[in-house]
Amino acid sequence: MRDLPLRRVATPRGVLAVRELGPSEGRPLILVHGNVSSGRFFSAFAASLVEASGGRLRVIVPDLRGYGDTEAGPIDATRGVRDLSDDLIALAEALDLQRAAWLGWSMGAAVVMQLTLDRPGLVSHLILQAPVSPVGFGGTRGVHGAPNADDFAGSGGGVASPDFCRLLAEGDRSADSPQSPRSVLRAFYFKPPFALPPEEEDALVEAMLKGKLGPGYYPGDFTASTSWPGVAPGDAGINNAIAPKHLDLRAFGRLKSGPPVLWVRGADDAIVSDSSAFDLAYLGSLGLVPGWPGAESCPPQPMVGQMKAVLDEYAQAGGEVHSVVLPDCGHSPHIERPDEVRAAVLRHLA
Numbered sequence: 001m002r003d004l005p006l007r008r009v010a011t012p013r014g015v016l017a018v019r020e021l022g023p024s025e026g027r028p029l030i031l032v033h034g035n036v037s038s039g040r041f042f043s044a045f046a047a048s049l050v051e052a053s054g055g056r057l058r059v060i061v062p063d064l065r066g067y068g069d070t071e072a073g074p075i076d077a078t079r080g081v082r083d084l085s086d087d088l089i090a091l092a093e094a095l096d097l098q099r100a101a102w103l104g105w106s107m108g109a110a111v112v113m114q115l116t117l118d119r120p121g122l123v124s125h126l127i128l129q130a131p132v133s134p135v136g137f138g139g140t141r142g143v144h145g146a147p148n149a150d151d152f153a154g155s156g157g158g159v160a161s162p163d164f165c166r167l168l169a170e171g172d173r174s175a176d177s178p179q180s181p182r183s184v185l186r187a188f189y190f191k192p193p194f195a196l197p198p199e200e201e202d203a204l205v206e207a208m209l210k211g212k213l214g215p216g217y218y219p220g221d222f223t224a225s226t227s228w229p230g231v232a233p234g235d236a237g238i239n240n241a242i243a244p245k246h247l248d249l250r251a252f253g254r255l256k257s258g259p260p261v262l263w264v265r266g267a268d269d270a271i272v273s274d275s276s277a278f279d280l281a282y283l284g285s286l287g288l289v290p291g292w293p294g295a296e297s298c299p300p301q302p303m304v305g306q307m308k309a310v311l312d313e314y315a316q317a318g319g320e321v322h323s324v325v326l327p328d329c330g331h332s333p334h335i336e337r338p339d340e341v342r343a344a345v346l347r348h349l350a
Contacts, residue, residue, distance in 0.1 A: 003203065004043050004061065006069060011090035017069035018091070019043065019061040022050040026058030028097050029349070032088065033061075034106030034130075035238060036168075036181075036218060038068030040207040041105075044200075045334040048342055057349075060100075062091055064111070066217040066238065068207060074216025077233070077240035080247045081107075085115040092122055101349055103127035106272060106331065107242055110134070113249045120258060125349055127262045129341070130272050130331050133303040134252060134310045136244030138279055141299050143309040147244060148298045149227035154280050155243040156233025157215070158222030169213050173205055181208045188277060191268045191330030228293050229280050253313030260320035262348040263311060264341055265304070266329030274302045322348065 004019035019039050029049065031042045039061035046059040063070035064084050075083045088111065092100060101124050104112035109131030116123045135145030138155030148154060163179035175182045182205050186192065196204070215221040220237020224230065233243040240246060252258075270277045277283070282300035284292025292298060315321045324344045326337050334341045 002043070003040055004046060008069075009091060009094050011087070011094045013087050013090040014065065014073050015071040016065075016087065016091050017063040019046065020059070021046055022053075022058040023055060024058060026053075026056055027349070028058045028060060028100035030088070030092075030100050030102050031059065031061045032102065032104040032108035032111050033064065033067065034108045035242075036208050036211055037204075038063045038207040038210060040068065041204060041332070042334065045338055045342065048338060049345065052342055052346060060095070062088065064108070066212045068210050072212045072217070074236060075220070075238050075241050076235070077220060077237060077243070077246050078235050079241070081111045081114050081241050082118070083241070084111045085118060088112075088115055089119055089122065097122075099124045101125040101127070103129060103345065104131065105129040105334070107132050107238070110242055110247060110249060113252050116258060117249070117251055117255065120255065123259045125262070126259045127264065127345055127348060128307075129264045129333060130266065130269055131263070131307055132242055132272055133301065133306040134247075134249035135306055136247040137239070137242050137303075138244070138281075138301060140244050140301050140306070143302060143305045145244060145248075145250070145306055148281070149225065149232070151223070151225050151227065151232040152243060152245040153225040153227035153232045154229055154298065156222050156231065156245065157220030157237050157239045158231030158233075159229070159280055160219035160239055165213065165219060168209060168211070168218075171209050173202075173209070181205050188270050189330065189332050190336055191266065191270070191328065194330070194336050196335070228291055228298060229284070229289060250310055253310040254317060255314065255319065256317060258314065258319050260348065261311065261314065261322070262344060263307070263321065263323045264333055264344060265325055266331060266333050266336065267325050267327045268329060269331045271331045272303050274304050275300055276303060279303075
């Protein structure tokens with residue numbers, strides 16, 4: 001799949017790279033990518049949405065700050081993901097969009113949930129695909145997200161794989177290491193043995209490598225901790241922005257008169273899961289991270305359960321929630337199972 005046409009849109013908060021397809025008068029749907037990716041991950045799916053809608057959709061796919069071709073700008077993690085959601089609000093204003101449907105994937109789901117909390121009138125429909133927990137990634141327990149340690153140890157910039165970060169910085173395009181971007185894409189973004197055509201896989205690896213690295217970007221800074229596993233979140237960069245120290249979207253469950261929500265996830269997601277391969281507490285329970293203090297003080301994070309708790313509360317408050325769980329599917333349903341995800345999205349928008 002060739003990439004979609006890309007243009008740059010100037011806003012008061014910076015210049016965003018935007019892919020766009022469909023008629024200018026079409027119904028706007030904005031697709032927001034996840035961590036260590038870019039809007040390029042949506043190219044095939046966006047094109048299929050426009051075609052399947054009979055040209056009634058205007059699909060807009062931005063690169064977030066620090067990713068893809070968007071102008072780099074550091075992320076103040078003390079604001080959670082508001083640096084990113086405020087950028088998207090500015091983009092909508094620059095494009096003269098009064099109201100739009102929003103789809104957020106993984107970390108991007110947190111961004112569109114924050115946007116909905118801050119500007120509910122801008123959101124007609126919300127689609128959360130493989131969403132990160134509303135209480136952040138790592139370091140919490142129970143469906144309501146109590147922290148395992150006062151400093152939120154086990155989350156933030158310090159829990160990212162050093163080898164993965166190094167290979168990203170080196171621009172590694174091989175599959176020689178299990179921590180290379182290509183290997184991580186194959187093993188964790190999708191459920192093996194799913195495989196992309198070689199040219200498309202190459203394009204997505206390039207998109208991963210375009211992300212900006214460093215304390216203000218990916219993965220962010222960190223602080224030492226006296227609690228296991230010895231690191232706690234810092235205050236800059238994306239992994240700290242989605243750490244429970246700074247991200248708390250539980251207010252979404254109490255939102256009144258919010259948009260209808262579609263929650264789409266793969267049943268075998270290895271990233272956002274109640275047994276996530278990126279949760280140090282879960283890895284510790286398997287003996288893969290030394291010194292794990294046990295399930296009583298540091299249980300694996302129930303990421304799916306935490307999202308369900310917030311959406312159940314949203315529904316009890318009168319919100320509309322639909323859930324689609326795709327069997328034999330991993331972290332990227334729009335790539336692994338595009339026909340089913342597209343049909344679910346179009347039903348939701350109808």
